[in-house]
Amino acid sequence: MSVKVMISDDHVLIREGIKQxxxxxxxxxxxxxxxxxxxxxxxxxxxxxxxxxxxINMPHKNGIEVLQQIRNENIPVKVLIxxxxxxxxxxxxxxxxxxxxxxxxxSGSAELKKAIYSVINGESYIQPDLIPxxxxxxxxxxxxxxxxxxLTRRELEVLxxxxxxxxxxxxxxxxxxxxxxxxxHISSIFKKIDVxxxxxxxxxxxxxxxxxx
Numbered sequence: 001m002s003v004k005v006m007i008s009d010d011h012v013l014i015r016e017g018i019k020q021x022x023x024x025x026x027x028x029x030x031x032x033x034x035x036x037x038x039x040x041x042x043x044x045x046x047x048x049x050x051x052x053x054x055x056i057n058m059p060h061k062n063g064i065e066v067l068q069q070i071r072n073e074n075i076p077v078k079v080l081i082x083x084x085x086x087x088x089x090x091x092x093x094x095x096x097x098x099x100x101x102x103x104x105x106x107s108g109s110a111e112l113k114k115a116i117y118s119v120i121n122g123e124s125y126i127q128p129d130l131i132p133x134x135x136x137x138x139x140x141x142x143x144x145x146x147x148x149x150x151l152t153r154r155e156l157e158v159l160x161x162x163x164x165x166x167x168x169x170x171x172x173x174x175x176x177x178x179x180x181x182x183x184x185h186i187s188s189i190f191k192k193i194d195v196x197x198x199x200x201x202x203x204x205x206x207x208x209x210x211x212x213x
Contacts, residue, residue, distance in 0.1 A: 003116055006032040006049040008040035008066070009082075010058045014105070018053060018082070021109040028116065037061025041069055049077060051116050056083040056090055064093055071098050078119040082107070088133050091126070092141070095134070101125035144208050147193045155192070156210070158185040162198055163205035 005028055007015045015033050022028040032047040034040035036059040044052065052070075056063035067079055080101040081094055091102050100119040103111065104127055111127070118125040126134060151159065154175075161171045168186070172179045186198075195201045205211050 002027055002029040003051060003120060004029055004031045004049045005051045005053065005116065006030070006034070006040075006044065006047060006077075007053045008034040008037070008058065008063075009053070009055040010035050011055075014055070018112070021112060022116075024109070028113070035059075037063070037066045040066050044070070044075060044077065045073075048075075050120060051078045051080060053080050053082045056081060056085055064090065064097070067094060067097050067099055080115055080119060080125070082112075088130070088137050091130060091134055092137050095126075095138075099124075102130065103127045104130075141208075144193075144204070148208060148210070150192045151189065155185050155189050158182060159189050159193075159201060159205055160210055162186065162189075163202040163211045165202075 005022060007018055007030060009015050009018075012035075019030045019033075023030060031049055032043050034043050038060040040052075040054070040058070041061070054063045054066060058066075061069070063081055063083065067081070070077065070079060078100045080103065081090075081099055082103050082105055083090070084105050094102055101115045101124060103115055103125070107115075107127065115125040148156070157175065158171060161174060166174065168179050168182045171182045175182070186201075189201060190196065193201065193204050195204055202211075
């Protein structure tokens, strides 16, 4: 029985190239294609392939947004992101959402097939040269999670307002507390998250998705 695969990429040549690589020996069948994120979700709900190859940069909905929607809807498909992006932030975000595999578009047919059969068998597959940086980033994020968990509810509220650009007086008015109390909270926040100033605190909050930019 062949593995049924869908390809979602906004470049026709990329889709054709992947199709030729995967269908060469007859074990894999490309049953559907999509040109953008919205089309991908629409087709996916009706076709239900075993594996979806998903690009990150697509019109209407990018690959990360499509992956999130797939997980939100519990669509039973293994998702392999295939992209030109080796930026670790994309990989970390995809792993957090629950991607099954992540490869770069310079992968050869052997690696593509290895990834397909890995995820079909319930394993994950990350391109090997991306794993060291991924592990290092995940360790850092776990450390940051511990720092965030150490903050009290009020300190977390103050940190978010600091990251939003508010001064102490504005924070005091917003939270209906004294400026002195705000200063005490900020001093405690700096120690707990190991930063030296408001700018570093704001960067910490943004990087850890406490505020949106």
